[in-house]
Amino acid sequence: MTKQQATWSPYDFNGGTCVAIAGADYCVVAADTRMSTGYSILTRDYSKICKLAEKSVLASSGFQADVRALQKQLAAKHLIYQHQHNKQMSCPGMAQLLSNTLYYKRFFPYYAFNVLGGLDSDGKGCVFTYDAVGSYERVGYSSQGSGAKLIMPFLDNQLKSPSPLLLPAKDAVTPLSEIEAIDLVKTAFASATERDIYTGDKLEILILNKEGIHKEYMELRKD
Secondary structure, eight states, rough: OOOOOOOOOOOOOOOOOEEEEEEEEEEEEEEEEEEETTTTTEOOOOOEEEEEEETTTEEEEEHHHHHHHHHHHHHHHHHHHHHHHOOOOOOHHHHHHHEEEEEEEETTTOOOEEEEEETTTTTOEEEEEEEESOEEESSSSSETTTHHHHHHHHHHHOOOOOTOOOOOOOOOOOOOHHHHHHHHHHHHHHHHHHOOSOOOEEEEEEETTTTEEEEEEEEOOOO
């Protein structure tokens, strides 16, 4: 008779998909609102997007308990920064802080896959994409989560990001207008929802531009 042993994991995977697109003077950050575990839906109305600063928004998929712990850590560090410098942290500064925070936990990582979007000090859109231990890159667009393997090829086909190996370096921002970028995100999620059981219910979209942050929603498949 084989000896059976109960296994326990400190992690869970709650699914969901995040997308960010940077433009010349805007940034679009979007995520679905479904939170699952295995074949069960825990809630259909859970926001995966967190406003970290005036011009920085974080979208995260993975294990949502770790995501919430990470958001609290970043909020505390940003508050200290504001008291010391009397100003909000810039989006590239927040990107470095997020990388350091993830790397600090590399031996027991936050099981969180992040996309940070916002506007830099010149008012230009910026997107930073991460792995679980803080390695990051500034890109024109990115996707993380359970539907990323479906959405990234679509974005690559539509936006054709320049190679980072080209010299002189080309600007990573996408040539689309703000309305075109929003429509592209909606199309990408409508497509991914058809094939990924962890993505669905509702799409939350945040648009950052010089006017501030604007939010809109779109219904997705419920099954």
